[in-house]
Amino acid sequence: MTHLRKMMLEELQSRNFSEHTIRYYIRTVEDFARHFNRPPDRLGPRHIREYQVELFQKRKLSPGSVAVRLAALRFFYIKTLKKGWSIAETPYPKKAYRLPTILSRQEVTQLIHAARTPSERILLMTLYATGTRNSELTHLKISDIDSQRMVVHIRGGKGRKDRDVMLSPRLLTALRTHWRYYHRRSSTWLFPSNYGRKDRPIDTKTVWHTCHKAAQRAGLQKRVHPHTLRHCFATHLYEAGTDLRAIQVLLGHEDLKDTLIYVHLAIQRLNATASPLDSLSINDKPLGDK
Numbered sequence: 625m626t627h628l629r630k631m632m633l634e635e636l637q638s639r640n641f642s643e644h645t646i647r648y649y650i651r652t653v654e655d656f657a658r659h660f661n662r663p664p665d666r667l668g669p670r671h672i673r674e675y676q677v678e679l680f681q682k683r684k685l686s687p688g689s690v691a692v693r694l695a696a697l698r699f700f701y702i703k704t705l706k707k708g709w710s711i712a713e714t715p716y717p718k719k720a721y722r723l724p725t726i727l728s729r730q731e732v733t734q735l736i737h738a739a740r741t742p743s744e745r746i747l748l749m750t751l752y753a754t755g756t757r758n759s760e761l762t763h764l765k766i767s768d769i770d771s772q773r774m775v776v777h778i779r780g781g782k783g784r785k786d787r788d789v790m791l792s793p794r795l796l797t798a799l800r801t802h803w804r805y806y807h808r809r810s811s812t813w814l815f816p817s818n819y820g821r822k823d824r825p826i827d828t829k830t831v832w833h834t835c836h837k838a839a840q841r842a843g844l845q846k847r848v849h850p851h852t853l854r855h856c857f858a859t860h861l862y863e864a865g866t867d868l869r870a871i872q873v874l875l876g877h878e879d880l881k882d883t884l885i886y887v888h889l890a891i892q893r894l895n896a897t898a899s900p901l902d903s904l905s906i907n908d909k910p911l912g913d914k
Contacts, residue, residue: 628665629654632704639703640784644759652696665705669713672697676714687717724855725846726889732856735835738842744834746802747815747826751835751850753792755857755875757782758832758850762825764814766803771796781876789874859889 629650636646656675657664672694679685679693694716701707727735732752739745751761760778768777774796775788799814815826831850839848846852858871872883 628663628704632700635703636699642759642780642782642784648692649696649699652693653700656693656697664700669710672714676717680717690717723885723888725848725852726859726891727844727846727848727852727856729860731842731844731846732853734842735838735844735848738838739834740837740841742802742805743815743818744838746798747831747834748838748853749795749798750814751831751853752857753795754778754789755854756789757854758828761831761850762815762828764825765812766814767812768814769796769799778876785876787873787876855886855889858883858886862886863890 632650632653633646636649641649653664656667656671659675659678660667660671675697676690676694679690685693694714698709698714701709736745736748736752739748747761750756750764754761754776756764756776756778760781763780764776764778768779769791770777770788771791773788774791774793776791778787778789781787812823813825817824817826818830828850835848835850835852839846854875858875861871861874862868868880868883868887871886872880875883877883
């Protein structure tokens, strides 16, 4: 481990950043240095701007992804190197506002049925039933399934915050059946690694590929990843009449404005809302007809 890497790691850990964020930030700084083949402390604003152009034009990353990488570099310069950072010289990209992909209930059913194995089926069911993020799902432990209170404990979520979500009776039954069949009680993790290491949780990439491949087998034309099922969880709850504040708590959103996007995604409620045109008393006959 280099001196700079050690310094940055200590700064991130002292501020209680999540393991996922720590890995992403350190990988970003390493990639930045590798791109110019120079130590990162010898690179400045001009290099950051060139790197930003590289991310957009050659790697075709989204504005959101570029913004996260810039946040990692900003942390490195300000917190690790104790240097200044000029927003004017390295502005954050303007994010495009796009509604996320949502599956209908029928499409979610098709996705789950398209799972190759019982393990993948349970994994997809858990994503949809709990609305967890990919990283939260992979770190679920058997002890987090509270069948007495019928909740799932999400520990160390985004911002290192814990929360509880509902435990579906159907999911609980499926989990118990699956666990008895595979005799995997020796593992701490709800979803152990697929590579014979029961002392480690499943990798987030495995979860991503499970969703992607199941969508292909199901014949879905939409791009599906783990976060898609989180969006479906929230949208379908809102369509069923669940209060936005309750959905905010279930998702672990700090700000209600992050939850408001599901108002725009709720097709059933949109379809149930009459257009103001329908309330007007106008002649429906085309012009020119007699």
